[in-house]
Amino acid sequence: MKLLFHSFISTICAVFSDCELIHYHNIGPAMFSWIAKLAGKKVVLTYHSANYEHEKWGKMARCLLRLCERIALSCANRIIFVSKFQLEKYSDKVQQKSVYIPNGIPETVATTRTDYIRSLGLEKGHYVLGIGRITPEKGFDVLIRAFELVNTDYKLVIAGSVETESEYLTKLKQLVKSDRVVFTGYVEGENLNELYSHAGLYVLSSRNEGFPIVLLEAMSYGLDVLVSDIPATHLVSLQDSDYFQKEDVEDLARQLERKLNRTEVVRRNTYDLSRFNWQRIAEDTARVYEDCLEYSH
Structure with a gap:
């Protein structure tokens, strides 16, 4: 109203x-x-x-x-x-x-600072990042359930604010079965820059999106990404291996396992974002x- x-x-x-x-x-x-x-x-x-x-x-x-x-x-x-x-x-x-x-998206400049991520108990390059409003359509419940199935020493960071869906946040916290999941609340400025700059993987777990600006932001930092297979995520150019089936917890867990446990050196990606x-x-x-x-x- x-x-x-x-x-x-x-x-x-x-x-x-x-x-x-x-x-x-x-x-x-x-x-x-x-x-x-x-x-x-x-x-x-x-x-x-x-x-x-x-x-x-x-x-x-x-x-x-x-x-x-x-x-x-x-x-x-x-x-x-x-x-x-x-x-x-x-x-x-x-x-x-x-x-x-x-x-x-504006041009981004990665930071070398790590003060904020260290305050959260995070290691550089050793956490999975999910960003967005804490609402059901963002699919963070799917992400948490899948992450809890993965055998990894990475942590999962959920960064975003709650508007009216406090019950959904409570549900998310109830899904956490380990000490590997971190909720940051609303993040902006240099702290958000740190989260993007040092993430090992970005995941967009949304059930639906209009246009996922946070995905563009993650790509602008050159992050490896794993995204829900919905129309909006096909507005950018990604590899087939960067997608998982929407709302499929087991498929997301498999894809997380594959990306996090690979043995080759992970380099920052270069994406063509000129259209944006x-x-x-x-x-x-x-x-x-x-x-x-x-x-x-």
């Missing part, structure tokens, strides 16, 4: 301003895009994810989010999809006014604005 209230107030403020275009980010806030449309404003929607697919929402909330989606797709003059797979699900009418522009450069993304977005506004002049 707080999000909807803020979206409504923001829409009203924008409507009474001298702006010509209002850009909504995702379907929930765009519930009030019809007001902008009636006021003669051009509307751009960035479709980040189908929120109604997330387990945290009840039946009524999912119905409301589906209604928001219908309103948003109908009222938007132009639509930016951060996932081309999500774009392809919709009708020709929607696709004709849509464009794929992914999310991006913010300058290019800003230019693509500016063209969407220009195309949208030229019809009003």
Whole structure:
């Protein structure tokens, strides 16, 4: 309700301003895009994810989010999809006014500092990293259950904050059967830089994603990765051996065992992330604005 209230107030403020275009980010806030449309404003929607697919929402909330989606797709003059797979699900009418522009990441600079990871009892290059909000769709329960099946002296680090899913965090902690799992809570800045810089493996265990920015961040540090086989993780170029079957605890455990117990020297990977450069993304977005506004002049 707080999000909807803020979206409504923001829409009203924008409507009474001298702006010509209002850009909504995702379907929930765009519930009030019809007001902008009636006021003669051009509307751009960035479709980040189908929120109604997330387990945290009840039946009524999912119905409301589906209604928001219908309103948003109908009222938007132009639509930016951060996932081309999500774009392809919709009708020709929607696709004709849509464009794929992914999310991006800033340039990263790895650190040599280890103060923070040592405070957590971690060794450089000797832990598996999972990052994200502590919500069921992130699949941390799958990751913990799989990790507990692996015979390794690596530790597992779960870094992320809890919003409303405190029961899910409790469930995660109950799944831990050893002293090898570390929950850091919310991490940012230099501490987050340390976690990325010195991880031995990054795992994305999500059940669904719009566009996994944390995966891009891990790749920008050159980390070896292991990701859930969902459409969003195919938006980047990875090897077949970097995937495991979604929600399959045993398959994830096997893949973890393979990656963590290999004998060859693990070197930092080099990924082509040029498509995710913010300058290019800003230019693509500016063209969407220009195309949208030229019809009003």
